[in-house]
Amino acid sequence: MKNKQYLLAKRPIGTPTADNWDFVETDVKEPQDGEILVKIEYISLDPAMRGWMNDAKSYIEPVQIGEVMRAGTVGYVVKSKAEGFAEGDAVYGHFGVQQYATVSAKGVHKVDPSLAPLERYLGVLGMPGMTAYFGILDTGQPKEGETVVVSGAAGAVGSVVGQIAKIKGCRVVGIAGGKDKCDFVVNELGFDAAIDYKSQNVKKALRETCPNGVDVYFDNVGGDILDDVLTQINFKARIVICGAISQYNNTTPVKGPSNYLSLLVNRARMEGIVVFDNAKNYGIAAKEMAGWIAQGKLQAKEHVEVGIERFPEVLLMLFNGENFGKLVLKVDGE
Ligand SMILES: NC(=O)c1ccc[n+]([C@@H]2O[C@H](COP(=O)([O-])OP(=O)(O)OC[C@H]3O[C@@H](n4cnc5c(N)ncnc54)[C@H](OP(=O)(O)O)[C@@H]3O)[C@@H](O)[C@H]2O)c1
Numbered sequence: 056m057k058n059k060q061y062l063l064a065k066r067p068i069g070t071p072t073a074d075n076w077d078f079v080e081t082d083v084k085e086p087q088d089g090e091i092l093v094k095i096e097y098i099s100l101d102p103a104m105r106g107w108m109n110d111a112k113s114y115i116e117p118v119q120i121g122e123v124m125r126a127g128t129v130g131y132v133v134k135s136k137a138e139g140f141a142e143g144d145a146v147y148g149h150f151g152v153q154q155y156a157t158v159s160a161k162g163v164h165k166v167d168p169s170l171a172p173l174e175r176y177l178g179v180l181g182m183p184g185m186t187a188y189f190g191i192l193d194t195g196q197p198k199e200g201e202t203v204v205v206s207g208a209a210g211a212v213g214s215v216v217g218q219i220a221k222i223k224g225c226r227v228v229g230i231a232g233g234k235d236k237c238d239f240v241v242n243e244l245g246f247d248a249a250i251d252y253k254s255q256n257v258k259k260a261l262r263e264t265c266p267n268g269v270d271v272y273f274d275n276v277g278g279d280i281l282d283d284v285l286t287q288i289n290f291k292a293r294i295v296i297c298g299a300i301s302q303y304n305n306t307t308p309v310k311g312p313s314n315y316l317s318l319l320v321n322r323a324r325m326e327g328i329v330v331f332d333n334a335k336n337y338g339i340a341a342k343e344m345a346g347w348i349a350q351g352k353l354q355a356k357e358h359v360e361v362g363i364e365r366f367p368e369v370l371l372m373l374f375n376g377e378n379f380g381k382l383v384l385k386v387d388g389e
Contacts, residue, residue: 056083060153061124061366067108070304070374075108076124076367084157085134091163092134093146093156097359098366099127099177100382101211102373105303114329123151124366127182129166129173130156130386140165147176152366154386170345172357178381179215179348179355180341186297186330187215188340192223193333194295194326195271199224202265204284207275208249209236211381212297215344216273217246218353225271228264230257230280232376239379244354257283268292276301278310285314294318294325304374356380361388 057080064077086092107118107125118125128150132140137160140146148163150156166176178184190212197203203220207213208229217227217240229240229249237249248264250257257280261269268289274281277299288294302309318325333340347353358378360369363386372378 056155057081058083058153058155059363060151061363063108063118063120063122063124065120066110067105067304069306071105071108071367071370073367077121078364083155086136086157089137089159089161090157091132091137091140091146091160093128093130093148093150093158093163094133095128095130095150095154095156095386097129097174097177098152098363098384098386099182100370100373100378100384101127101182102298102300102303104370105374114331123153125149126152127177128156129176135160145173147181152363154363171348171355174357174359174381174383174385175355177383178211178357179344179353182330183211183381184215184344185333185337185340186328187212187219188344189330189333189336190295190297190328191216191219191271191273194328195220195273195293197223197225197271200226201270202226202228202267202289203271203273204228204230204261204265204269205273205275206230206252206280206284207298207300208240208246209379210275211378213273213275214240214244214356214380215353218244218347220271221245222347222352226265226267228261230276236376236379252280258286261287271295273297274299278302282312282314285312285317288317288321288323290321290323292321292323294323296325296327300374358382359385361385363387 062077067075132144145168203225205213205216208231220227227246229246232253240246250260269287272284273295275298278301
């Protein structure tokens with residue numbers, strides 16, 4: 056049996072290009088004792104993948120040249136030599152950008168496709184959903200009646216953050232690129248207002264949409280938008296630093312906030328989060344969010360692209376703002 060794989064061929068400078076990748080075909084490896092062979096169905100496309108391509112110190116080791124590109128994935132066990140796993144089990148793991156993975160069963164989690172579509176375990180019920188849940192609730196600590204602003208509002212993390220803040224009784228303003236995304240977060244996700252950072256003056260629009268100021272800002276994008284929000288924060292505001300996608304393809308140093316003294320004036324707090332810190336409590340979060348989905352309070356949206364060979368171009372959709380909700384790649388077309 057053959058296995059198509061994307062290997063990291065070269066580290067990118069700026070936006071990744073075709074020559075950063077090797078698309079190869081290898082033989083599928085037979086599982087040994089303690090291992091399983093998984094047929095991967097969906098690959099998660101995450102902004103963090105851009106960081107993993109750099110040879111830089113981070114919260115996780117970089118992907119090495121010649122290695123299969125790291126990615127969160129879901130699929131089905133096709134052969135098992137590991138206790139507790141059987142053919143046909145649906146599983147989640149970091150199996151990488153390939154069709155098949157032969158891996159140690161340690162660190163592999165079973166998921167239940169009868170409770171939710173498989174790809175949802177890469178979205179709301181997976182890593183982005185966990186990021187949103189713990190980031191907004193534990194670090195943002197939104198209180199009823201407060202104003203919560205979230206950037207990347209129509210994306211995997213942002214769309215969930217805003218909906219959870221609504222569930223908690225907050226006024227929620229999303230920041231997103233383009234009218235379609237702004238309409239989506241207001242009309243379909245129930246946000247109170249949205250700001251199109253591509254066509255509006257963000258600072259002015261914040262003053263209009265957040266007349267009582269900003270109590271919580273959940274930042275997915277960094278850069279100028281972070282600076283603009285800092286000018287509108289309230290006393291004891293909480294800024295959740297989740298990501299800075301506007302900076303990931305920079306060839307110049309990351310642009311830090313020049314308005315950070317607003318934290319001093321307002322006795323406010325800015326705190327970074329890493330989703331994996333909450334791993335032991337994922338089950339609690341998934342259960343509560345599945346409940347909200349069942350009650351119609353939380354909408355899950357996946358954006359599915361098809362064909363493993365398209366991986367390099369589909370990854371770039373994140374940086375071009377072409378995804379609505381959680382971007383996933385379905386490995387095979389049928
Ligand atoms: N800390 C953690 O543990 C953790 C975990 C997961 C994700 N994250 C971070 O969370 C953020 C969102 O991730 P996601 O998976 O939910 O991605 P996503 O929001 O689904 O997709 C990325 C979105 O970023 C926006 N974007 C791209 N370039 C931009 C720019 N220059 N300025 C402003 N917005 C830009 C685009 O939306 P528009 O069309 O609106 O521009 C794009 O759709 C990322 O920064 C990611 O690194 C952090």
